[in-house]
Amino acid sequence: MTIGNADEPRLAAAKPPHAEAGPGQEPEQDAAARKHALRVLAISSLGVFVVFLDTTIVNVAFETISRSFHTTTDHLAWVLNAYSLVFAAVLIPAGRLADRYGRKRIFLIGIAGFAVMSALCGAAPNEGVLITGRALQAVFAALVTPTSLALVLPEFPPSRRPVAIGTWGAMGAAAAALGPTLGALLTQYASWRWIFLVNVPVAAVVITFGLRLLRESRDPQASGVPDPLGVLLVAAMPASLSLGIIEGPSWGWSDARVIGAFVLAVLLLPVFLLRTRAAAQPVVDLALFKVRQFRLVNAATLIFAAAFYGMLLGNIIFLQTVWHYSVLRAALATAPSPLVVTLLARRASGLSHTYGHRRVLTAGALLWTAGLSVWAVGVGGGPHWATHWLPGALLTGLGVGMTLPVQSGAAVQALPPARFAVGSAINASFRQLGAVLGISVFVAVLGAPGPATAVDAFHRVWWVLAALGFAAGLVLWLPKAGRASEPGATKSAAPEAVAAPEAV
Known part of the structure; x- marks a missing residue:
């Protein structure tokens, strides 16, 4: 990986005092410095966890909120899409704002605002206020994601950054996967409003420790507003x-x-x-897309996210409306999949480092396709969880665990370290845009089936989502268009041109 001179001021500004090292040597961290780095990783990852949790925690309460507000599924879909749309739009400029005004400051502002807007959502008297609250919640959530990674990376020497990135990405993936289960527990034993209110104490913990542990850093070259x-x-x-x-x-x-x-x-x-x-x-640095790996992984992220988020919502609705499971039982029925994701996520990042991200992501896409196909072929109107549902849940869990956390790291792997934050923001934006498309596709493909046609309608949904997951794996194997488009072959006129070698 080659870093141009334009990147050096950014790295110098972000380096903590303990990271100095002699020429040709990795930075030596003593026990106290390593402990501090792990604490920063923990508090930043907790911020990312609570933000990405809200992309899926609403799913399991979808039917409950719909009944509470006496509204329809297509209208309530905007409770999910408003969050994802605004999240995706603000993520990229958020990283630029953090470079200029301070990453620690923007991170803590994001967490505090997220908590306030979560309280507004929890107290919403109607769907209009809830949708508005979700959009505002997403604005602050978008401030958290890129800044959290930018705060973590300077704390680790280059040799340990892949592990840090993998852990950070695994937290986001685990949060998205665990959202429905946690949401069900809160909905069942408290109220659907607590799926938002629970963010407030978690945010308080992040702010309390963040004020003490996080180091402020800026980019001295940053200017202007996106x-x-x-x-x-x-x-x-x-x-x-x-x-x-x-x-x-x-x-x-x-x-x-x-x-x-x-x-x-x-x-x-x-x-x-x-x-x-x-x-x-x-708002977007188009020069980054000259890196082939960055370009292809983001395309795969968009497609796979559409399949993933469509499945999360679809499965909960199927279990509640076709098999007539309670909110809690539906969440427990889907729990094996996020459990597999949580156990596999960090290990998958290690496998990617050993065998290459393309092989791991392709294996994940194939496992995903197999799991959705099992449901599309075997699941019927009768609730046979152990024999008909569980095999597909385990396969999709393996597929997601080998995909979402690996995509987060692979997207920025071929970029210079100074571009990791903006690269991760763009990748997260593609994931959120995929969520919008996936939820929209689910609503459109499902339609409004009656009891007699509901199973067939969900079979159609699963086949479509299986095809999307398979396509996400194929995208990574697209042939190169030619050496002229490679960033190492032609010098970009952009002031911060990416000069990293192709890693695909």
Whole structure:
């Protein structure tokens, strides 16, 4: 990995005092420094955990909230999508703001604001307030994710950074997988409102220890504010696409509003690209996409996230509406999968380091496809959990455990360390945009089936999600377009051009 001169001030600004080392040597950390680094990793990972927990914890309470507010599934889908859309749009500029105003400061502001907005969601009197609260919650959540990684990396020498990144990514993946189970316990024994209120004490712990443990750092070269119009365009494109997918079945696919939503989504893409090239402070550094590994892993992340988040919501609804499980029983029925993810996530990062991320991600995609296929072929209207449901749950758990945490690390692996934060923010944005598309696809493919057709409708959903997971594995094996597009073959005019070798 080659780091250009433009990156050196960033690294110097971020280095803690104990990280100094002689030429050609790895930084030597004493026991106290190593302990401090692990504490920083723990507190930053806890922040990431609570943020990503909220991407899925609502799923299991979906039916309960729907009944509480007397609303429909397609309308309530925006409780999930509002969070994911705003999260994705703000993630990238959040990293830039942190570079300028201080990573510790932005991280703690994000955690505090997230707690306040979580309290608002928990007290929401109607779906409109809940959706608004979720959108505001996502703004602060987006401040946490890139800054947390930027705070962790300077605490570790280069030789240990892959482990730190793997642990950080595993926490996010485990949170997303555990969300439905934790949400069910809170919904069953307290109220659906506690799936939001529980964030408040966790955030208090992060702030208390973060004030004492985290080191402040900035990028002395950072200036200006990321282009606000670019931020709006990042959210508007998937929002328009999601609107068309969600409302297509009820409005009609030939309805002018649905067609207009799809056309708008397509037209906004070139507008976004033109604006990004013209803006003084573009919201996305397009030079990063010249790195082939970064480009392909982000594409795979988008596709797999669509399958993953569509499955999380779909399975909970299936168990509650077709097998008539209670909220808690449905969560326990899905628990083996997140348990496998939690046990496998960190080990999968190690396997990726040993055998290469592409092999591990492909194996994960194949296991995912096998698990969804088991459900699509074997699951019927009768509740046969051990024989019909559990095998698919274990296979999908293996697939997710070998995919989500590995994608987080692989996306930034080929970038210079000074670009890790913005690279991780872009990857997380792709994951959240995939969540929006996955939930939208689930709502559209499922439709509004009656009792007699519900099983067939969910079979269609599982086949579609299986195909998406398989496609995520195939994307990584796309042939190279030619050496001219490789970052090592042509020098980019961008001031912070990426000069890392291709790792795919």
